[in-house]
Amino acid sequence: MAAHATSRLGALPRAVPGLAMLRSYRPSLLGKDLVAGLVLTTLLVPQGMAYAELAGLPAITGLYTTILALLGYALFGPSRVLVLGPDSSLGPMIAAVVVPLVASDGDTGTAVAYASVLALMVGAITVLAGVFKLGFIADLLSRPTQIGYMNGLALTILVSQLPKLFGFSVDADGLIGEAVAFAEAVSDGETVGAALAVGAACLVLITGLQHLWPIFPAVLAAVVLAIAAVAVFDLADRGVELVGELPSGFPPLTLPTVPIGDLGLLLAGALGISLVSLTDTISTASVFADKTGEELDGDREMIGVGAASIAAGCFQGFPVSTSGSRTAVAFQSGARTQVTGLVGAAAIITVLVAAPGLLRNLPQPALAAVVIAASLSLADIAGLRRLRRQRRSDFVLALVAFLSVALLGVLYGIAAAVGLSILNVFRRVWWPHQAILGRASGLRGYHDTAYRETTEHLPGLAIYRFDAPLLFANARTFRNQVRRLAAMEPRPVWIIVAAEPITDVDTTAADMLADLDTELDEAGTRLVFAELKDAVQAKVRTYGLAALSDDRFYATIRTAVEAYAATHAVTWVPGSSPYRLD
Template identity: 60%
Template sequence: MPGLDVPSTYQRAWFGNDVVAGVVLATLLVPQGMAYAELAGLPTITGLYTTILCLFAYAVFGPSRILVLGPDSALGPMIAATVLPLVASGGDPQKAVALASLLALMVGLFMVLASVAKLGFIADLISKPTMLGYMNGLAITILVGQLPKLFGFKVSSGSFIGDLVAFIGGVAGGETVVAAAAVGLAGILLILALERWLPKVPAVLVMVVLAIVAATIFDLAARGVSLVGELPRGFPPFTIPKVEITDIPLMFVGALGIALVSLTDTISNSASFAARSGQEVSSNQEMIGIGAANLAAGFFQGFPVSTSGSRTAVAERSGSKSQLTGVTGAVLVLLMLVLLPGLFRNLPQPALAAVVITASLSLADIPATVHLWRQSKSEVSLSLAAFLGVAFLGVLPGIGIAVGLSILNIFRRAWWPYETVIGRVPGEEGFHDVNFHPDAKHLPGLVIYRWDAPVFFANVKPFRDNIRQLARAEPKPRWILLAAEPITDVDTTAADVLIDLDRELNAQGTSLVFAELKHRVRAKIELYGLKQEIDPHHFYPTIDAAVEAYVAQTGAQWSAGEVAGD
């Protein structure tokens, strides 16, 4: 519990900064907590319960001095996709809350178990291109899903295409509430303008206050605009969520996806903000912190949480020095529920939609996608596939596609690694790739081949086929010299294939020769019996040593002007 060590290391000079930052943070926590609860298909009050508990828990168990946790725009659609299909037809808020709370408990348990097993590396399963595509897909899904609320009416399709079609149909059918659309669109423009030109001003708070004022002065409720209404007073009791056993399997799948996204987001944000403050944090301790935050929320009618980069940035800009900032924010939210539950009674629902939509815009990263296009067309295709998976198949299938594509990309790189022939380049030391140096020189009868990956069961056949193709070249090579330094491993399947390949090449009058084998790989080869099958004189410490041996045996010479060491 890193938080228990804070009192002994806390500096008095931090106190004022932490309290001020906590007050500023609280103004953001309330509207975002309410908005993200609705995004998850839950009552707005649950967003505030979640905010309070997760901040208290992370302050005790989290390693970061500044990280702010809470309801998250990226998790909202995943929670809704898991919970809403299990809720009874017509909607049952109590069952939805129970399911969401159980989901938080499951996510928290996954996080703690993953930390005990030291599985922080799991966050690396989603590559940057696929995560980029996933977030872009999530952004457009959230945006389209909030448009009906922004325009003052409801749809219930449950899919991106369905929501888009229903929204267009609703607008075309005259369902738009003009006052609601005016409040929502004005809210979006105001938030974006303030964030762009006055970044130090709490844009969301300003918009929320003005929306409440407008609703009160112009009696927007009478004009058809839905309002939040008075929140329940007080704080919920400790609650063990009760759900049907048949709901558990889908909850399990949803919890895994949420845990993976939350883990990835938390570790990346933690590392980023820690680097800026000169602090080092442990990924496994971060999992304990985020796990404890989810467990605390789950036992008090909350839902899964993650790190918020935007709220953490607000805290940092406001002078936050420790987790006292988050605790201050949580206490202020709690006091609001106990003393002023009607404070946001006149907040228009379109204003909450504006908060969610502007948050979704921050999830999308079009410049990064364009930059990726310029860097690698193949990785853009992975990003696009993840984007389409989220947009057209749904949020949970989308995260499955993102993870699957990332893992397949790992296998693709190992299965079809880069391979090339290398040769001498006039005036340069060593041996170089012929793809980049077409003028590279070769000794007659000698082919130097490089394979940039381990050789194992999944890729040994392409490896063998490439060498066979080199052996069929005319004039027929006497040696195929494998520049083996990039080969970091060889398994038993590959060893058997290499033995057969050596026999096959010997029968054709070509020798398979190895240079620069790593000590570990060479030890494995000896263990597998490869050195007993392949001529022990066909193993050389360096490529130069192998080339000198070839020249000595064959009398081959470099072309004119090509002298060793040039």
């Protein structure tokens, strides 16, 4: 009984890494973690409020979310330096789900309930993905689609915040609608000069300092100066909208409820948000694991970020993700453990309890500047240019992902980006690279004739390489190409398939091979395989393909070529192979 209890106690720190960290915490680290936590707080407060409004929610919910995300990840997350919280990339997605559902009444309480349910769903999906080791789903967004998606998201965020920066609001949906409404409002003279001045000044200050002095808390400087400007220049009397008094204290534990009929729409949104959150978290965690020398545990990272979203959802919060910029600030400020996040959470709680009016004079255009600065950091124009130089098909993929987000909206855009990534993989399996191999003077082995000038060949022999698993999707492609080779003049006597890249053969492809072999034999051409992996050969045998006997398989291309030359008494002759791919 005692041994069983000891086992349970030993398993607890493994399930809750934060407890293990606290049990072994060295007091000598407290100074660095304390300083890093306080520096981080200066960024967490304004960004949390700004990203909450970006999600269509009250600013205070951003602070609630930040606190619970820090606490949840500190307990369940494996990384010692990763910082979670409200995120600019998730804000538009949350708004895209929540705003249409509450559009009829516009009640903020209802919006918060929907966002909290969304957080619980995202958290549950993410935790389950970690428990069942489904980290590979983060790979559903390829790098080109990520670049396109992020650029589209950056443009969407920028356009959505321009009205607030100029001191007015617009009633429009979608990127084009918001852009047109903004342009019409500006032309109609609705711009509030004082609002634009303070917002533009904050934006220039933030972007300038981030470029010239990255470690300096540029957002804090902009916020402090904006609040000071309100007092000095009476900006409230000049039409500048302020954040106003925040609720004091901490929200109670709340289990949100929404109509059952809306759960399906929320779940669809939660799946997209989970994917983006996981992709962001895994990529950021990988970078900082390299910096700190830690080993990345993707499954535990998913559990950690899921726990953070669940914690936020229980206290009037919304879904969260990892922030690369905030993690970088914490790391550069000396963060060594999750205590940094605990210090940040405690500092925000202190603000809410002891000084809730501290930010009441913060101008809304300043928050818009914070969000726009974040959107500019999401944009990766250089990445698009690099893709255009490196691979035109990947550039087109990124461009389509960008247009999907910009024109269809964030949720449809992420669905399109995932679909494009999957289709791109399928396309490469469907139409893999194929080659005819030959011998080149001065080089050992057999080489792709499209890239090497071959100088000799064996009459009647074609060496064909197929660079993909042989599956239902590409079986027709393989068959048609082999048929075209077999029909060339002079008709090949043997077609050797350089099969080292063929890592699998499914039943559809096996049936195709059986039919193709019979067809070629009747026409006088023999199909043989070289370098097919033992595991794949064994699989082919289990399919019961009598035609593909053991004498059709050779360990290397060289042994297959030597067998052909010996069987047909031919020697190498000058000149390149007469066989070509279409």
